[in-house]
Each structure stands twice: as C-alpha cells, then as structure tokens.
Amino acid sequence: MHKLVSLMTCAWLACGSAAAADPVRHEKVELAQGGPLKKLSGKIKGDESVEYHMAVPAGGALSLKLKTANRSANFNVSAEGAEEALFVGSRDGDHITVAAPAGAVYNVSVYLMRNAARRNEQASYVLEAVASAPPTPR
Numbered sequence: 001m002h003k004l005v006s007l008m009t010c011a012w013l014a015c016g017s018a019a020a021a022d023p024v025r026h027e028k029v030e031l032a033q034g035g036p037l038k039k040l041s042g043k044i045k046g047d048e049s050v051e052y053h054m055a056v057p058a059g060g061a062l063s064l065k066l067k068t069a070n071r072s073a074n075f076n077v078s079a080e081g082a083e084e085a086l087f088v089g090s091r092d093g094d095h096i097t098v099a100a101p102a103g104a105v106y107n108v109s110v111y112l113m114r115n116a117a118r119r120n121e122q123a124s125y126v127l128e129a130v131a132s133a134p135p136t137p138r
Helices: 002-020 113-116
Strands: 024-030 038-045 049-056 058-070 073-079 095-100 104-112 122-132
Touching: 002 073, 038 049, 049 058, 049 095, 049 113, 049 122, 058 073, 095 104, 095 122, 104 113, 104 122
Parallel strands: 024 049
Antiparallel strands: 038 122, 049 104, 058 095, 058 122, 073 104
16 A cells, blocks of 8 residues: 555656646737737746737737847747647748737747757747737728
C-alpha cells in the first residue's frame, strides 16, 4: 500500500511540474469597436511565447503592430479554430489589419524565432491592438 501511495504521489508531482513548465502564457483581451489603442507589453525569453486571445466585435477590424528591438521577435495571427495562420510575422512583417465579419476571436502569438530561442535570447515588446470599423472600399 505504501508503495502505491508513493508511486501516485510521484506521478502527481511529475504532472504538476510538467504543467508549470509550459512556455506559453495565455491572456484574454477584450477589444471594443472604436475603443482606445491597447498596448500589451511583455518580455519573452528562449522558447517562451505569449498567446493573446482577442475578441473582436462583429463588423470590426483588428489592427496589430509589434514593436521590439529584437529582430527575431515576431507574431502570428490565426482565427480561433483555424488550422493555418492568416498572418506570419517572419514572412509578412510587423503589422496587420484584418476584418472580423461576424465577430471573431483571433489568437495572436508573440514568440522568438528558433535561432534566437536556441541562444536563449530575450525580447521586450509592445503589441499595439485596436478594433476599429472595417475599411471602406474605394
């Protein structure tokens, strides 16, 4: 019986430490259409990343811009539940505006590219986010 309790305790501790070692921090961000610019600041190091879950009101557009001194820091944007990113910062740049037709939740992941993560580099960043009315066609 004592061995079983010891084994279960070790398994419980191992599961707890694995969850604590998760390098992804999750944060929810609520944006009001036409609301003020939100400046989300943080610091990432090595393989750490921050995933922001941003709810955008129906008919709005999400505008994002990443400001950082580390050229290996980027962000990706994907619609919640989508299999592919609709924006890849390392390929597409440091800013995006995307329409949210019927309201949507976007996942925005701020991370260091693999080369910098392996060197355990760090980056401070500011991610500017605003929900505005969608652009009108010309």
